[in-house]
Amino acid sequence: MFFRHTRVLAWVVMLTAIFFCADPAEAYIGPGAGFAFLSSFMVLFVTFLLAFVSILLWPIRFVWKLIFKKRPPKTDVDRVIVVGLDGFDPNQCKKFMAEGKLPHFQKLADQGTFDELQTVFPAMSPVAWSSFATGVDPSRHNQFDFLNRDPRTYLPDLASVFIGPVSRVLNIGKYKLPLGKPVVRLLRKSQPFWKILGEYGIFSHILRVPITFPPEKHNGLLLSAMCVPDIKGSQGTFTYYTTDESEVGAATGGVRRVVKRSGNVVEGDILGPSNSMTREEEELTVPFKVTIDDAKQSAVIDYNGEKIPLKQGEYSEWIRTPFSAGLGVKVWGLVRFYIMEMGEHFKLYVSPIQIDPEKPAMPISHPTFYSIYLSKLLGSFATLGFCEDTWGLNERVIDEDAFLKQTWITHEERERMLFHSMEQVKKGFLVCRFDGTDRVQHMFQRYLMDGHPANAKLDENAYRDEIEKLYVRMDEMMGRVMDKVKDDKKTVLMVMSDHGFAHFSRGVNLNSWLVENGYMVMKDGGKTCKDWFRGVDWEKTKAYSFGLVGIYLNIKGREGQGIVEAGEEAAALRQEIKEKLEALVDPKTGAKVMNDVFKTEEIYTGPYAQNGPDLLPAFDEHYRQSWEAAVGKAEPDVIIDNVKAWSGDHCLDWRIVPGVLFSSRKLARKNPGIMDMSASILDLFGIQRPAYMLGRSFFRVDSSDAGQTEKQSPPEEREVANA
Amino acid sequence: MWPIVQAFTKFFDLLIALFQSMHPIIGLTVISILTGAVMLVVWKYTSNQKAIAAAKAKISAYILEIRLFPDDMRAQFSAQRKALLANAKYMTYAVPPLLVVLLPVVAILVQLDVRYQRKPLEPGDVTLLKVKVAEEVDLASVTLDAPAGLVMETAAMRVVAEDEVDWRLRADTPGEYDVTVNAGGTVETKRIVVGERLTKLAEFREQSNFLTIWMAPAEKPLPKGSPIQEIRLTYPEREMKLAGISLHWLLVFFVVSVLFGFAIKGVVGVEV
Structure with missing residues (x-):
């Protein structure tokens, strides 16, 4: 709101200046110069205005914080960085470390601690990461699975979020204009520990931690992850276009459609969301045309006024896609194209349509403009909660190579965010979670087991080292992270996972x-x-x-x-x-x-x-x-x-799929659990854990940790009791 | 070169004729809108659109960054510095299209200048007609012949130090008149316009060169080497008023063309 007012004010001042103050000779410039001049003038004006306002407000904010914010006792920690590698498995780590393939993880373990991180039951990402965030178990944060049931109808609901329609609409002709916003409500209970950090004036960057959609307000920045829907409102719907009619049929996680090839041209429609602004709620579409060059094994996709050259086996960049709902309203999405085949048949995969972070159809970050900021600064990125298309591979509309490429493209987007945030966070808390570690193990575990039924018709050796490559790549990334941290004694670096992996x-x-x-x-x-x-x-x-x-x-x-x-x-x-x-x-x-x-x-x-x-x-x-x-x-x-x-x-006995914990600071006790993460991070900043938290700081050996206000059995005892 | 300038001038004559009966600001606004639209398209094809879009995205990001860290002055100043640097980079991307659009825009501005900067003499107005001649010309041999409708109020006044002869003329009847200057047998004319019409006006005729051909398109330049070097007179300034406020035509042109360009840039798909 403030920004919008600033822009209006800037225009008024500028036009007034031009009309009444400027000498005519100064205006002796054409529209070309005018375009550049005005844009630059706006930048200068807004920048200096914001600087002025910031400087003006800073003492007021400082005094406000001094009076009203809680102050934690001084500790020797300025910054805590947590790198979340979803599904990173302790057994694989131990194996590859023993083989000397993970030198950076080894260095971190030697410097501090490497241990298994006990997970929760059920050992699933939405459940475990909710326990990470809140320090409580599923019966206290209300997340037991991806799905919950409606006991009246026996039908499923998304467990973490309720997305309801707009309560009131105005009907005009074929349109129904929403009079308000749709209801988007987080169903996870309790509160994340970064809210507590914020109460003490500690700034947090929360990147892609699951079950943070819709984003909650806190003192810091947050980009939502798991359970953020695609533009259709689903948890990821791919579209597969093929000229081979024998391939078409029902598909889980997506849609298969037959297209006709006329000469070297294939035409189709990208299927968008249903139009909630019309009574019929018809599906919104954007047409595309592919012109195929068989000789070069490439094509040009004519889409939304853009010509996108694409070779077989390559992903396009994210392509911005406007779906016109009428009355000038557009819903913006992002898609990637991937040509699977262009020989006898033409086969085109289109990714689930992501909410465009630069023009988000619903808030996916806190503050809302944080996703806009990231997109403008680092480029478009996947926003879907489950953005690596595992169903695409399950349904064989993409192959292993296409899946891996997609996963690593997404991983690189996250990496850019992590390293960018590390530059920004000199004091405070940063957590960035990576999904690729989980997805690759989900999809390639079969190559670690002889005779896995999923590989019955496939070459069992083709991707046998893919999981090893994954661990080595994560090690290389951690090397760069550790280089950035250097030997900063006031920074605590942790790498953790929510669970490990087992054969299925x-x-x-x-x-x-x-x-x-x-x-x-x-x-x-x-x-x-x-x-x-x-x-x-x-x-x-x-x-x-x-x-x-x-x-x-x-x-x-x-x-x-x-x-x-x-x-x-x-x-x-x-x-x-x-x-x-x-x-x-x-x-x-x-x-x-x-x-x-x-x-x-x-x-x-x-x-x-x-x-x-x-x-x-x-x-x-x-x-x-x-x-x-x-x-x-x-x-x-x-x-x-x-x-x-x-x-x-990992949706099995939680005792056999613990996660990992690497910490640059030595742990004071054994058997850390994911519920202990929040209490431990609070402890590093000198903050008492709240009474409701089950987790306890693993940086303290005694039972009266920094925040001990309620008698809880230690994790070891809890485990025995649970087992 | 002159035929090209003549054709361009003729085109503007025809364009202005469409708005002859209207308030001058209407024609000017239409031309400004057309210019804004054409220049926008030229900008699109002569600039590095991707680089401009990227630079603008960065600028927006850094401005947002200022707001992301309200309590961190270090981060705020860093964001401001980066925004200004990105702005400088953006300006460098604007240079090539600026150079390309510069020439056509100057040509258009000159055409507008000869129509909107000055207005014709009104009956009763007085002006000085000044003729500059070559050094070897005897000033006594320089004569002026004014047609009916213009009155020579004074005899020739010779300024020997300047090689100049001046006459004071009074406009009597509306019309377009050619006064004839004779300097030692060389005869040239100068168009003088009396009335209220919106038309092109030349305050001077100079000897021909590239600049005078383009910068003074309302009247053909004097031939090179002519003993008459310059014929000059002064028209009154044109004043355009809108809602009682006096507006310079350049400001109107600038604001309308730029704002229209900004307004349609989304439709045309141009990053500016």
């Missing part, structure tokens, strides 16, 4: 198991149901499962068509299912599938425990909830091969 070769369909054991019944008396329980007879069903985490009982009064009485009946049913599930054996291998099955209260004691599943199976390595069960399907077989490229996972 067998999918367990908990719904099929429930059907087989009579806890779930189909209306047609059969064994299967379609997604989201279509065909389930709720009046005879006692339990159901969806998402990646657990089993819910169909409780009367809680579920829309519940039949199980809360209390004794539910308790007995839970015990029965738990015992049977714990005995589940994989008929193919004879191995036990679960290490444990926990009842909710065995793990969680917080106020939101009832929002989690009633039973939490802790799968052993190689096993996970199957893809079909995750979307509420039941299939004929309980355990099937996982044939998707997504072959590494």
Whole structure:
């Protein structure tokens, strides 16, 4: 608002000056000079005005802070930098460090500490990073999975954010004009520790930490990550255009479309969001035309007034895409093109359409103009929460090479942000999380296991060293980070991950198991149901499962068509299912599938425990909830091969997938956990952890850490109790 | 060269004729708008659009950076320094298109200058007509012949030190008149306009060179080597008023052309 007023004021002053003050001779310049002159004048004017205002306000702000801001005691730490490498696995680290392939991580470990970082249950990014941010467990921050259920309808909702329509609209002809903003509400409870830092005047840069959408206000800057939707409102929808009709069919995570080739031209439409400004809510599109040069294996894509030259196997830059909703309103997105094939058939992959950070359709940063700033300074970047297109590879609309290129392009965008922020943060807290480490391990773990079912028709050796390359590349990046930090004694550098990785070769369909054991019944008396329980007879069903985490009982009064009485009946049913599930054996291998099955209260004691599943199976390595069960399907077989490229996972027994913690400062105790991160960082700045936090500083050995205000059992004891 | 200038001048004559019956500011505004649009397109194709866009993005970013760190004076001053440096870089990108548009814009400005800077004499107005001749010409041989509609109020006044002969003329009747100067047998004319019409006015005729051809397009230059070196008179200044405020035509041209250029740059897809 202030900036807008400044611009208006600048124009008024400038035009007044020209009309009434300037000598005519001074204006003896044409429009060309005028364009340059005015633009530069504006820059000078705004820059000096802001400088003036800043200098004027600085003493007032200083006094305000002095009076009203809390002041932490002086510590020997000015700056804490946390590099988050999602899914970085301690076992892989140990192996490659032993082989001398990670010299910088080794140096960091020698200088301070390298340890496993205990994760939470379920060991998933949205859950674990929420615990990182808040210092509490899932039953206190209310994040148990990507999806949550609506117990009335048994349908899924996004667990971390509620995005609702505009409450009031004005209907004019075919248009319905919104009278207000859509509701975007963060469903994660508790508060991130950077809010507490802010109360003490400590500035924080929070880059791409999951479950920060919509962005919350705090003293600092924040760029949202996981669960930021694409422009269509989905968690990532690719579009695949092919001239091969045999390829077209249903696709998870995207759309396949047939296009016709006429001569050397292929035409199509980029499919945008539905137009919420019209009653019909028709899909907005932007046309494109590809002119193919077969001889050169290249093409020119004519799109939105731009001609984009592109070779087969190369990604385009981010292309800004305006979707016109009418009445002059445009919704801006970013896409990348990738030509998969241009031989017998033409195959074009178009990335999920990202919210353009320079013209964000909804706030993805705090302050809102922070994403604009980053985009203008560092160039366009991916904003989608899950921007590496794992479903594109699962569905084979892109191949391994295309996936890797996409992942590393995105990683480089993050790197630029990290190093830029490191330049800016001389005092305060900086955390930057990288997704690529997680995605590459998800998709290439199959090459570390002989005979993985996902590689049945592929060369098992082709990408065998891809995970090693990933670790080496992260080491190289950390080398540059450590060079920047140098031996600054007042900076504490930490590298951490939210979980590790395990093989995922067998999918367990908990719904099929429930059907087989009579806890779930189909209306047609059969064994299967379609997604989201279509065909389930709720009046005879006692339990159901969806998402990646657990089993819910169909409780009367809680579920829309519940039949199980809360209390004794539910308790007995839970015990029965738990015992049977714990005995589940994989008929193919004879191995036990679960290490444990926990009842909710065995793990969680917080106020939101009832929002989690009633039973939490802790799968052993190689096993996970199957893809079909995750979307509420039941299939004929309980355990099937996982044939998707997504072959590494961590949604299993959390005790076998801890994360990593490297710290330039030695830890004072063993067995650190991800919940301890927030208390430890507060401690480094001399701030007492709040009473509600379960996490405790691992920089203190005694039980009365800097912020000890509530008696909590130490992490070691918690673990024993939980296990 | 003169035929090109003549053609260009003729084009402006035709353009101005369209607005002859209107307030002078209307024609000027239309020409300014057209100029702004044409120059914008010229700018588009003669500048490094990508570099300009990048420089502008950086400038915007650094200005936003000032606001991102309200409590950190070091960061603020650093952002201001970077914004000013980026601005200097932007200015360097503006130089090539500026050089390209400079010549056509000067030519347009000259055409406007001969029409909007001065106005014709009104009946009753008095002006001095000055004739400069070569050193070897006898000033006594220099004569002036004025047609009906103009009155010679004085006899010739000879300024020997300046090789100059002056006459005081009074406008009597509206019209366009050619006065004839005879200097030792060499005869040249000078157009004098009386009335209220918006038309091109030449305050002088000088001997021909590249500059006079382009800078004084309202009347053909004197031939090179002519004993008559210059014929000059003074027209009154034109005053344009809008809502009671006196505006110089250059300011109107500048503001209208630039603002129109800014207004349509998004439509034309130009980074300025």
